[in-house]
Amino acid sequence: MLPESVSQRARGEPTLLDQRGRPVRFFADVLARHKVLIHTTYSACADQCPPAMANLLQALPMLGPQGQNLRIVSLTLTPLEDTPQQLRALALRYQLPPHWLLLTGTVTAVDQLRDRVGFARPAPSGERVDDLSHLAVARLCDAQRVRWSHVNLLLPPRSIARMIRYEMA
Amino acid sequence: MPSLSSESDRPPDSTQRRRLIQTGATLPGLVAAPGRLRAKPLPASPVLTPFVQSLPIPPILPERTLESPGFELRPSPEPHRSLNPATRLPYEGRGDAHQGRHLNPPQHFFIQRFGAVPPKSIHPSLPMQVNLWGANLGGADLRADPPVTPLPTVISRTLAGKNTAILIRRFNQLPAGAPSGGYGKNSLSTHLHNFHSAPDSDGGPCDPTLGAISEDPLQQGRFFFPGQFYDYYYAMKRAGFTRPGLPDGDVRESLGTLWYHDHREAHTAENTYKGLAGFHLIFNEYDTGDETTGFRLPSFPAYDIPIALGDVLIDPASGQITLEGVEDDGLLGDRYTANGAIQPFLDVSRRRYRLRLLNRGPSRYMRVSFTLPDRPGSTVEVWRISNDGNFYEAPLRVRQIPLAPGERADVIIDFARLTARGGEAEGLKRIWIENLQVQDNPRKPDAALHRPGNVANSFLELRIGEPAPDASMDPERITSFAPILLPALGTPQVTREFRWERKNGLWACNGRLMDCNEVRFVMKRGRWERWIHRSAGGWAHPVHLHFVEGRIMRRNGVVIRPGSQEYVRKDVVALYPGDEVEFWVQPTDFVGVYPLHCHNTLHEDYGMMMLFRVDDTGDSKSAP
Numbered sequence: 001m002l003p004e005s006v007s008q009r010a011r012g013e014p015t016l017l018d019q020r021g022r023p024v025r026f027f028a029d030v031l032a033r034h035k036v037l038i039h040t041t042y043s044a045c046a047d048q049c050p051p052a053m054a055n056l057l058q059a060l061p062m063l064g065p066q067g068q069n070l071r072i073v074s075l076t077l078t079p080l081e082d083t084p085q086q087l088r089a090l091a092l093r094y095q096l097p098p099h100w101l102l103l104t105g106t107v108t109a110v111d112q113l114r115d116r117v118g119f120a121r122p123a124p125s126g127e128r129v130d131d132l133s134h135l136a137v138a139r140l141c142d143a144q145r146v147r148w149s150h151v152n153l154l155l156p157p158r159s160i161a162r163m164i165r166y167e168m169a
Numbered sequence: 170m171p172s173l174s175s176e177s178d179r180p181p182d183s184t185q186r187r188r189l190i191q192t193g194a195t196l197p198g199l200v201a202a203p204g205r206l207r208a209k210p211l212p213a214s215p216v217l218t219p220f221v222q223s224l225p226i227p228p229i230l231p232e233r234t235l236e237s238p239g240f241e242l243r244p245s246p247e248p249h250r251s252l253n254p255a256t257r258l259p260y261e262g263r264g265d266a267h268q269g270r271h272l273n274p275p276q277h278f279f280i281q282r283f284g285a286v287p288p289k290s291i292h293p294s295l296p297m298q299v300n301l302w303g304a305n306l307g308g309a310d311l312r313a314d315p316p317v318t319p320l321p322t323v324i325s326r327t328l329a330g331k332n333t334a335i336l337i338r339r340f341n342q343l344p345a346g347a348p349s350g351g352y353g354k355n356s357l358s359t360h361l362h363n364f365h366s367a368p369d370s371d372g373g374p375c376d377p378t379l380g381a382i383s384e385d386p387l388q389q390g391r392f393f394f395p396g397q398f399y400d401y402y403y404a405m406k407r408a409g410f411t412r413p414g415l416p417d418g419d420v421r422e423s424l425g426t427l428w429y430h431d432h433r434e435a436h437t438a439e440n441t442y443k444g445l446a447g448f449h450l451i452f453n454e455y456d457t458g459d460e461t462t463g464f465r466l467p468s469f470p471a472y473d474i475p476i477a478l479g480d481v482l483i484d485p486a487s488g489q490i491t492l493e494g495v496e497d498d499g500l501l502g503d504r505y506t507a508n509g510a511i512q513p514f515l516d517v518s519r520r521r522y523r524l525r526l527l528n529r530g531p532s533r534y535m536r537v538s539f540t541l542p543d544r545p546g547s548t549v550e551v552w553r554i555s556n557d558g559n560f561y562e563a564p565l566r567v568r569q570i571p572l573a574p575g576e577r578a579d580v581i582i583d584f585a586r587l588t589a590r591g592g593e594a595e596g597l598k599r600i601w602i603e604n605l606q607v608q609d610n611p612r613k614p615d616a617a618l619h620r621p622g623n624v625a626n627s628f629l630e631l632r633i634g635e636p637a638p639d640a641s642m643d644p645e646r647i648t649s650f651a652p653i654l655l656p657a658l659g660t661p662q663v664t665r666e667f668r669w670e671r672k673n674g675l676w677a678c679n680g681r682l683m684d685c686n687e688v689r690f691v692m693k694r695g696r697w698e699r700w701i702h703r704s705a706g707g708w709a710h711p712v713h714l715h716f717v718e719g720r721i722m723r724r725n726g727v728v729i730r731p732g733s734q735e736y737v738r739k740d741v742v743a744l745y746p747g748d749e750v751e752f753w754v755q756p757t758d759f760v761g762v763y764p765l766h767c768h769n770t771l772h773e774d775y776g777m778m779m780l781f782r783v784d785d786t787g788d789s790k791s792a793p
Contacts (some may be wrong), residue, residue: 048673066386136673137775144347149354149435150497152675152682152776159686162384164436166375166685169356169386169394 005114006031009116014109019087019102026073026113031100032143033166034071039138039153040119042078043090048135052153053094055160056138060097062161064099066168074101077120079110118147140167197612214483214504217609219512220630226474227324227447227508230279230321230337231306239280239308244336244400246270251390256396256500262341264379264390267402268367268759269411275336275402279323280307283357284316284342285349286444291481292511296488298553300350301444302343311342318427319477320447321510324469326423327359327453329417331404340398353443353490354436356392360451361429362575363558363718363740365408365422368761371715372402374434374778375685376762383685392433402586405451408718411758418758421656422738424451426475426525426558434685438500438531438770439492444509446529448475455653456560465642467523467581468555472641474515474522476602478537478572478628479506479529497676497775499532500612507629512584514630518637519585521644523554526602531770534743536606537570538621539582540635540780541594542630545622549593549600552644555579559738560653560716566646567734569605569618572741575710575768581644584633593632601627611769613709613746617748658720661699661753663789665690669712669744669767669777670705676767676777679792683766683778690779692717692756693787700752704744710772712742715763716783719754741768756783 010027018024030036039056041049053074060067076082082090082102087102096102104110117139140149151160231790235243242249248263262495281304288297308314326333339645343355357501360372372391377383379390393399404410407418431440450469452458458469467473480502484491490494492500504511527534541547552564557577570578587594594600604626606614619626677683681689692698698718704710718738721729725748729735742750766778 006412137675142347145351150775152673154673155682155684156686159684162386162685163435165384165386166356166389166392 006143009146013116014105014112016103016105016109017115019084019085020090021084024101024103026117027101030071030073031141034069035140035142036071036073036150037138037140037164038073038117039116040077040135041074042076043082043086044078045135048154051135055157056153057094057096057153057155059160059164062158063164066165070168071163074100074102075113076102076104077111079104079107110121116146117141140164174327179185181435187633212485214481214502215295215485215488217294217504217511218505219624219627220514221293222290222513223631224476224506224513224515225319225510226470227319227322228306228317229470230281230323232630233278233280233307234529235278236466237280237307239307239338239340240278242282244275244278244338248400253396258387258394258397259757260397262397263369263398264284264382265369265387267369268402268761269404270402272411273332273334273404273406275334276332277325280340281305281321281337282307282311282316282340282342283445284311285344285715286318287315287316291490291509295483295511298488300348301442302353304339304447305445318444320445322447322475323429323449325403325451327407327451328547329420329454335403335405337401337403338398339393339401341393341395343395345395348443350443350489350491352439354432354433354440356394357440357445358391358393358432359399359429360432360715361401361403361422361427361684362713363427364403364449365406365424366403366549366716367759368763369523370403371763372429372432373715373762373764374432375780377686377688377780378762378782393425408696408757411459419656420652421654423453423456423560423653424558425456425555425560426450426527426579428477428527428577434683435774438774441529441770442490442492442500442531446477446767448525448527450475450525455650460639460641464647465640466619467521467641472520473525475525475527477509477527477529478535478602479509480533481506481511486541495771497771499769499771500583501608505626505628507602512627512629514632516632516634517584518634519588520618520637520639521581521583521585521641524580524582526570526572526578526580526698528572528574528576530768532574533609533710534574534610535572535604536618537572537578538603539607540601540603540621540627541597541599542599542622542624546620547554547593548621549587552581553578553649553734554581554644556737557740559716560650561737562654562731563648563649565734571734571743573741573768574770575711575713575741576743583643584766585636585639589634598633600631600633602629602631603627611771612707655720656751659697659755660732661697663787664699664701664791666701667704667712668703668705668792669708669710671708676772676775678777678779681779682776688762688782689781690790690793691782691784691786691788694756694758694760694783694785696787697753697755700754702742702744702748702750702752704746704748707746709746709788710777711768712765713740713768714754714765716759717754719752719755721745721750722753723751725749760784
């Protein structure tokens with residue numbers, strides 16, 4: 001059972017699609033069962049995303065026992081362009097392992113998940129704020145807490161791995 | 170917030186704040202930075218009547234014998250790294266031997282056990298707080314000797330010609346699993362802020378030079394996990410004590426008001442906010458704690474009061490201190506605390522007191538004044554005797570004390586003189602310790618100041634009672650704190666520049682982020698360095714370095730001269746937006762790895778920290 005603060009965010013959560021076109025509910029299907037590292041990206045991103053993805057990919061084998069039960073979720077910032085097929089191409093380009101989920105969906109669904117995880121926020125004026133500056137920051141979440149820590153994906157892979165291990169310990 | 174505008178004399182209550190929020194009005198407090206809007210406004214904390222409880226005074230940590238439960242494994246220079254079958258972790262979290270311990274073996278022993286604080290009141294109108302962490306007085310049974318916050322005050326002494334070294338064994342008995350309240354990390358590293366510690370006992374975040382164990386999250390050498398302990402050894406010697414012919418160190422390097430707090434990498438803000446901070450006071454031959462000897466400063470503990478100033482957010486639904494919704498740019502609470510209680514009072518006698526003020530953080534810049542609520546707009550003059558625990562050459566008369574996160578200020582206030590005929594508070598019965606600094610977002614303090622006498626900006630009400638005997642020295646007659654004068658400056662051999670800035674949604678220095686695998690620069694023992702700190706992007710950063718104190722030589726080109734509150738040894742350099750501050754430092758005695766970081770601990774946790782090393786070679790990296 002999800003704790004109250006997490007279940008509140010899960011209530012009425014949107015369904016997204018992974019790179020294989022399968023429906024995925026982030027809280028109910030992923031976070032309820034796994035620890036999750038979630039970050040945002042988009043397939044046309046040229047500067048920060050490629051090194052962030054590559055660093056994280058290289059860090060995975062260094063996670064040791066702390067990496068067990070950790071799932072990686074990459075959430076697109078441009079769902080109109082990033083269809084599941086596009087994300088599948090991205091996964092192939094990086095040769096991502098199969099349990100690494102790349103998520104897209106309707107603009108509303110993607111926005112809602114970003115709000116719920118804390119990557120985007122409603123501003124006082126009512127508009128939504130897309131915080132592109134957070135491309136390099138991954139969030140660590142689990143069924144107890146959303147956003148219980150962060151990992152900087154622009155560090156070298158060994159440093160990313162160390163930080164995840166420290167956080168998962 | 171204590172106030173939403175510099176003109177306001179009335180505390181904005183939650184109704185006012187909500188109304189502004191509902192109308193969508195743009196308030197400074199709701200906008201974190203251009204292009205970076207704050208989240209949905211945090212709900213205002215409940216309205217609370219101020220000054221209805223007395224100031225909590227943290228208990229003093231008692232000394233223990235080596236026969237006490239907890240010392241079954243005798244403290245040793247080498248850490249106890251054998252595996253504890255109960256936890257399958259080493260008994261001790263420490264990764265390396267105590268440096269220099271053979272010179273001054275520990276003489277005084279203490280134990281602390283970190284754990285969840287039993288339900289605790291911080292204001293009579295709020296429910297008991299159930300999410301706080303603290304430490305106890307060392308007893309083996311947490312039910313009989315429960316953890317408290319603020320942490321117990323540690324008292325130690327530095328005395329020339331005597332070995333007064335201490336050892337504190339800290340046990341981690343925090344609850345396993347997810348922390349209550351949704352914040353806090355139950356692996357710990359306890360930093361003694363501004364002590365001249367070797368890296369093994371500094372309480373730093375990590376140390377890649379510890380080798381393979383530093384790669385293992387459960388044996389990384391600086392954290393101690395639930396079920397583990399960590400022996401912190403403090404030589405209690407002044408800096409310079411390893412130089413030939415100077416076994417007690419340089420008297421001018423005396424330290425006084427220190428504080429200790431958690432320094433767990435990436436979780437320092439939440440752990441200190443959750444309660445893991447306390448005072449560590451060091452007395453010596455001159456600052457004796459007895460007003461009939463030495464400098465004759467008001468006696469501890471009767472008239473020498475440590476006061477940690479802070480601010481908190483209270484969840485209006487649960488009544489609990491919360492971090493929910495706080496972003497990584499900083500935390501500005503809307504209720505002020507003193508020693509963890511919301512706006513308490515302190516009964517004082519009509520005589521002199523020494524008040525040791527600490528800005529506990531995590532993010533708010535303060536401008537502390539002693540104000541007269543019965544004469545709104547008025548402040549009184551006090552004597553400031555130290556900065557960051559270090560004496561000025563002589564007491565300074567001040568009306569405002571800038572206090573950035575992590576900074577300390579010891580003041581002498583004479584309630585007899587202030588309330589006497591012709592005194593600034595003649596006939597009055599109360600004085601507030603108040604923050605005049607306008608600051609509505611974590612980005613920076615404003616240039617404007619609040620008008621004195623706003624109850625919402627007050628930390629503490631001092632209630633002046635009857636006269637009491639006073640053998641302390643009138644600060645007006647203290648013309649010098651000799652021999653604790655400023656040490657001579659050397660000639661810097663290296664210049665380094667540090668640009669503190671925001672980057673990629675995180676916090677950086679010289680464009681780079683904290684990396685536990687990397688030592689960014691190396692200081693040579695005994696060599697003076699000149700550091701140029703710059704604050705970029707319109708943010709304020711209180712920069713703190715471990716182990717090495719320094720001197721602020723220039724601020725924005727202006728030489729810091731006698732009479733300035735910054736003409737003193739410093740461990741925190743408060744940077745305001747656009748500042749350029751020149752700081753000179755010289756490491757002595759110990760070698761090893763230490764951190765340099767922003768003490769807005771949210772910034773620190775999100776990358777604004779780097780590791781440096783001290784050795785006998787050094788490097789000359791100009792922008793590490």
